[in-house]
Amino acid sequence: MIRIKGLLTSIKASGESCLFLNNTSSHEDGFEFVDLKFSSFEKKAFQFMLPLFPVFIVNMVFLFKYKALRNIARKYQLFDKDVIFCEYLDISIGYFMKENKLIKDYICDIHGIVPVEFKGKKTNVIYNRLRYKIAVKLDTLVFSNASGVIYASEALKSYMEVEYPSISDKKYMILPYLISNTPKNVSSNDVKVLEIKDKYNISDDDFVILFAGSYKSIGGVFDLVRAYHLISNKKNRLILIGNGEDKSKVLEYINKNNISESVVLIDRIDYSDLPIYQSLSSVIVCPDRMNIYSNLIVHLKYIDSLSSNKVVINGSFDSVLEFNHKDSLSLSFSPSDVADLADKIKYVIDNYDFLCDKYSNNKSYVDDNLTYYNYPFSI
Structure with a gap:
């Protein structure tokens, strides 16, 4: 949540308004929050299905979620908007909403490398190798369809462009991990x-x-x-x-x-x-x-x-x-x-x-x- 609040601070500093769609009930002054309400199980199932099945199949399985996202898009008139997604589940939702024409486009905030986490685990090797392959497939799908990318460093940008060549021509911004303000004396x-x-x-x-x-x-x-x-x-x-x-x-x-x-x-x-x-x-x-x-x-x-x-x-x-x-x-x-x-x-x-x-x-x-x-x- 620290990173997300930091991104909100960056947006506030630019003078832009922001509607914040996120899988959390947290709030931040000056921004309107909409809780997407994905449970832990729903999150895992959604991310498992998205890279393996056509979107219309995912729509049927997650019909209530699709309807909820469609209602959000209607309420806030998102159909012609570019939307920023900055958490791993939310980036997947960005792709899902774009494919269903609920938003015009989406921008990914990349500040972690989820597939590597699975690849490096020494327990349940076969299971985690499968998770790694699915995560890479999901990232490839999500990143290649984004309109822009926010990177946490130049080093991360270089790494991601090698791992996912399709994002090398995307518009981007470097936004390091920073703090919102410095501690008091x-x-x-x-x-x-x-x-x-x-x-x-x-x-x-x-x-x-x-x-x-x-x-x-x-x-x-x-x-x-x-x-x-x-x-x-x-x-x-x-x-x-x-x-x-x-x-x-x-x-x-x-x-x-x-x-x-x-x-x-x-x-x-x-x-x-x-x-x-x-x-x-x-x-x-x-x-x-x-x-x-x-x-x-x-x-x-x-x-x-x-x-x-x-x-x-x-x-x-x-x-x-x-x-x-x-x-x-x-x-x-x-x-x-x-x-x-x-x-x-x-x-x-x-x-x-x-x-x-x-x-x-x-x-x-x-x-x-x-x-x-x-x-x-x-x-």
């Missing part, structure tokens, strides 16, 4: 900052390394802990915020290597509290391993980290390098390379004052360049 939370420091015995002299995110295998938190072990000393502290599949593995490593006294483990926190923990840190690390998603799509946590005005370390992914030219915004390390990540952390420790000065204007840069308000919709 945390000075009003001084009391909470002191409480956290007291709770975890963090002193003003400690060099604090912060990670906040999911313990996914591709998220790199295990790599970060290994890198921290290579450079740890009595003045270094590592704060890990989050949960996930690799957490037991991380805990085992911490205990086995006797570094538990300098590592702070915190479960998930409210997103609104993230700036408080960022203010405690000396450096924020986004340790993602090399993977196709990070290479093609910038993580929101990276932009959040930059807006904290702290020194940031992030992998040298193609998507990030599109605006982090020559480490102008953050330090880069080779993804999946633990030794290089350790070297970058040590470099920050040894050159901390210099780097704080170098990146002291990051929040202003994010305000002026990396929010959805800075990308007015244009396609």
